[in-house]
Amino acid sequence: MTNGNLTGSTPIRITVKFDPGRCSPNLRLHWADKAARHQAANIAAHCAWHGAGCPTVEGAVTVSLTVRRCRAMDPDNLLAGMKSMLDSLFCRRRHGWGVTEDDSAGFIHYGNICQETGKRWRGREEVEMEIIAR
Numbered sequence: 001m002t003n004g005n006l007t008g009s010t011p012i013r014i015t016v017k018f019d020p021g022r023c024s025p026n027l028r029l030h031w032a033d034k035a036a037r038h039q040a041a042n043i044a045a046h047c048a049w050h051g052a053g054c055p056t057v058e059g060a061v062t063v064s065l066t067v068r069r070c071r072a073m074d075p076d077n078l079l080a081g082m083k084s085m086l087d088s089l090f091c092r093r094r095h096g097w098g099v100t101e102d103d104s105a106g107f108i109h110y111g112n113i114c115q116e117t118g119k120r121w122r123g124r125e126e127v128e129m130e131i132i133a134r
Contacts, residue, residue: 012131014052018044019125020081041084060134064111070122
């Protein structure tokens with residue numbers, strides 16, 4: 001990695017300290033509560049990106065996700081709960097910061113998505129991302 005840019009097959013690892021269950025589409029929340037949770041996901045993603053050294057990639061990437069939380073979620077609800085976080089991390093054009101220029105299918109391909117669950121993750125929820133240039 002040079003100047004925060006991905007080169008070759010060197011993976012980028014970003015760990016976002018946020019529980020995707022907080023933004024689950026199954027939660028029935030007031031719109032203001034929902035907006036606050038999505039904003040918290042954006043802030044957590046931004047902090048994690050800075051903590052990883054502000055990495056950027058020109059072109060497409062493959063993103064593998066490991067979600068750590070106390071209880072398992074349905075795979076579709078899991079991805080929906082991560083939408084704000086992923087939109088923030090992978091759309092430099094919209095936000096002025098992020099790993100890739102855009103978050104469309106031409107730029108992002110999802111690899112393995114797995115969950116590690118158990119009581120040890122209660123209160124320590126996180127999403128670890130491994131990003132590899134395609």
